Amino acid sequence: FSCRAGSAASEITKEKSRADPSKSGSVLLQVCLEHQVKYGEHVGIIGSAKELGAWKQHVELDWTQDGWVCQLELPSEALVEFKFVIVSKGGNDKTWEGGDNRAIQLPKGGTLDIACNWDKTEEPLGPSGTPKVDRAPKHVVPQTAGDVSAASSAPGTDSSSFGGQWQGSEAVFMRSNEHGNKSSDRMWDTAGLGGMALKLVEGDKSSKNWWQKLDLVRRLVSEPVDDQSRLEALICSAIYLKWIYTGQISCSEDGGHYRPNKHAEISRQIFRELEKMYYTKGISPEDVLVIRKIHPCLPSFKSEFTATVPLTRIRDIAHRNDIPHELKQEIKHTIQNKLHRSAGPEDLVATEAMLTRITKNPGEYNGAFVEQFQIFYSELKDFFNAGSLFEQLESIKESLNDSGLEALSSFVKTKQSLDQVDAANIQVVMKTLQSLSSLRSVLMKGLESGLRNDATDAGIAMRQKVI
Numbered sequence: 001f002s003c004r005a006g007s008a009a010s011e012i013t014k015e016k017s018r019a020d021p022s023k024s025g026s027v028l029l030q031v032c033l034e035h036q037v038k039y040g041e042h043v044g045i046i047g048s049a050k051e052l053g054a055w056k057q058h059v060e061l062d063w064t065q066d067g068w069v070c071q072l073e074l075p076s077e078a079l080v081e082f083k084f085v086i087v088s089k090g091g092n093d094k095t096w097e098g099g100d101n102r103a104i105q106l107p108k109g110g111t112l113d114i115a116c117n118w119d120k121t122e123e124p125l126g127p128s129g130t131p132k133v134d135r136a137p138k139h140v141v142p143q144t145a146g147d148v149s150a151a152s153s154a155p156g157t158d159s160s161s162f163g164g165q166w167q168g169s170e171a172v173f174m175r176s177n178e179h180g181n182k183s184s185d186r187m188w189d190t191a192g193l194g195g196m197a198l199k200l201v202e203g204d205k206s207s208k209n210w211w212q213k214l215d216l217v218r219r220l221v222s223e224p225v226d227d228q229s230r231l232e233a234l235i236c237s238a239i240y241l242k243w244i245y246t247g248q249i250s251c252s253e254d255g256g257h258y259r260p261n262k263h264a265e266i267s268r269q270i271f272r273e274l275e276k277m278y279y280t281k282g283i284s285p286e287d288v289l290v291i292r293k294i295h296p297c298l299p300s301f302k303s304e305f306t307a308t309v310p311l312t313r314i315r316d317i318a319h320r321n322d323i324p325h326e327l328k329q330e331i332k333h334t335i336q337n338k339l340h341r342s343a344g345p346e347d348l349v350a351t352e353a354m355l356t357r358i359t360k361n362p363g364e365y366n367g368a369f370v371e372q373f374q375i376f377y378s379e380l381k382d383f384f385n386a387g388s389l390f391e392q393l394e395s396i397k398e399s400l401n402d403s404g405l406e407a408l409s410s411f412v413k414t415k416q417s418l419d420q421v422d423a424a425n426i427q428v429v430m431k432t433l434q435s436l437s438s439l440r441s442v443l444m445k446g447l448e449s450g451l452r453n454d455a456t457d458a459g460i461a462m463r464q465k466v467i
Helices: 007-012 148-153 195-205 210-222 227-245 260-278 285-297 313-318 325-342 345-359 367-383 389-395 402-420 426-447 457-466
Strands: 026-034 042-047 062-064 067-075 079-087 094-096 102-105 110-117
Touching: 026 042, 042 067, 195 210, 195 227, 210 227, 210 260, 227 285, 260 285, 260 457, 313 325, 313 367, 325 345, 345 367, 367 389, 389 402, 402 426, 426 457
Parallel strands: 026 110
Antiparallel strands: 026 067, 042 079, 062 067, 079 094, 079 102
8 A cells, every 4th residue: 555645746746665563563544435526536634643734734545446545654652533535526625524533542553454534434434443532623514514404413403405405615613714715726628608608607606605696687687678588587597596505516705704784685686687587478488487496596585684794603703702712713713703704504404414513422612602503503594595494484474464364374384293193194195285376375465566675674585585
């Protein structure tokens, strides 16, 4: 086996000798990780020992048919902590595996083989297993951000509608402002593109952060075009926004500072354009269908999000005196500062990961702190329009009359019953569909008149929720 100390040293890698390590007071550790990565990516290992980069520089693993492998000569009887990372093509970004640091107590000498699986950091390592030790929180990611349903384990908290869809980078908790420009290795291929698709790709080149990408969509749907071009603009916008919301198109910072109210205002402008389009004479069913696909990927523009300084609860949380200093720093730099400087869907993923972490061991943190963080999480889901079905229904209650409330209550009850029984129970399924149809009729009736020119901001925001 061989290892490579970082991408910069990959050209000078040499095969290590198989001398008996016990004679020199060391242990030969042979590592194998079974994990599939994307084309151009590679796997590295980083840890507490200097041979593992001392948490500063990863050591690259080599790919074989058996997995990613590496051979390391480490001091005997040492307690070594480490994690695996996926290094992007070009080496600019690292994706850390979730969970606590892996830890292993090395023997007095000889050779030790360990086989690992990505993200399963609690799996036994070698004959001694994983010892229970106080682990240093070096870039610990509590759970893969792709599995954002983890937040559902928090008491009384539903996970966001991002659940199972996130394909972007994992959340990495930071204690200083380490947010960098993560788009430097991106490429834009315009070969064979034309029309609205070309405009979108060309526009994305200069749209690094989320509000710029939203504004690109606003310009795209606002241009006066013919029917065919309008549908093309809608389709491109729907796909683009979906890819952003699932992390397939990443958002990065550009050095500017824009609070979430900037994003909310642009969302309101897009919503107005879509509503005007929706009620245009001769609008096609295809147009209507795609418009409905765009709405869930727009942030909310309720009054609390268009305020001069929105989402301030996280600021108070980050300055509490009843939580460890290190945790305060991670909340401040990973969530608070990032959200209020350059908000993006990745902030919800980071918040969900943090919530999973602080609720993992009940009683570990102050109950008032956990409660406030859960409230903030709910507020953030509301901003991203990413609440669960029942949370979304709860948010539109105030807009319904008595008959509407009755229809909503009936659907909620039947849906909850359906969730608790076998889906093959036709009677329950039919009852749920009937109540859903009744609720849909009520909601659609309230939307028939279209968006009035004199509609209040609150009325427009509620209309967005209903849609």
